[in-house]
Amino acid sequence: MHTKTGPSLAKSFDSQKYLKRIGLGKEDYHFWKQVGKALLCTYTLFGVAWVWNETSPLGWWTLKPKPKEEKELAHLYERRKFPYPGDEKAMEEFVAKGGMIGTTIGPKGIVESDKDSFNYQKVLQDKKFEQEAFKLWIRMKNEVISELQKKGFDVE
Numbered sequence: 001m002h003t004k005t006g007p008s009l010a011k012s013f014d015s016q017k018y019l020k021r022i023g024l025g026k027e028d029y030h031f032w033k034q035v036g037k038a039l040l041c042t043y044t045l046f047g048v049a050w051v052w053n054e055t056s057p058l059g060w061w062t063l064k065p066k067p068k069e070e071k072e073l074a075h076l077y078e079r080r081k082f083p084y085p086g087d088e089k090a091m092e093e094f095v096a097k098g099g100m101i102g103t104t105i106g107p108k109g110i111v112e113s114d115k116d117s118f119n120y121q122k123v124l125q126d127k128k129f130e131q132e133a134f135k136l137w138i139r140m141k142n143e144v145i146s147e148l149q150k151k152g153f154d155v156e
Contacts, residue, residue: 082094
């Protein structure tokens with residue numbers, strides 16, 4: 001029911017007046033259209049730059065070509081594809097192939113992992129121990145052969 005004393009609530013609220021007040025009136029349409037075009041162009045340029053950077057023959061955001069040595073050695077290195085973490089099967093395959101947290105991009109076929117210094121020292125000690133044991137074995141073998149040859153046995 002409408003009373004004659006005052007205007008209705010729907011008539012008093014003018015949407016165009018409110019939109020004009022916050023900068024979205026009809027005269028502002030051209031401005032916002034231009035802002036939209038500018039944003040679209042900017043994001044397009046960033047997207048093209050990103051794709052170019054992923055597939056670029058140049059370095060990281062540089063306009064200098066790669067040095068000759070780097071081009072020659074590029075085939076020795078691979079770019080590892082890491083699986084999506086939610087894909088359990090792909091993660092199991094990746095770990096089974098030798099991929100793990102801390103792997104770095106290295107020569108093809110070699111997985112370099114971040115080893116702590118203790119493990120690295122242990123590996124070096126084991127390698128040195130193996131070399132010394134091999135040298136000792138060769139020395140003992142040569143002594144036995146020389147003694148057998150002195151006694152008259154034919155040993156090759």
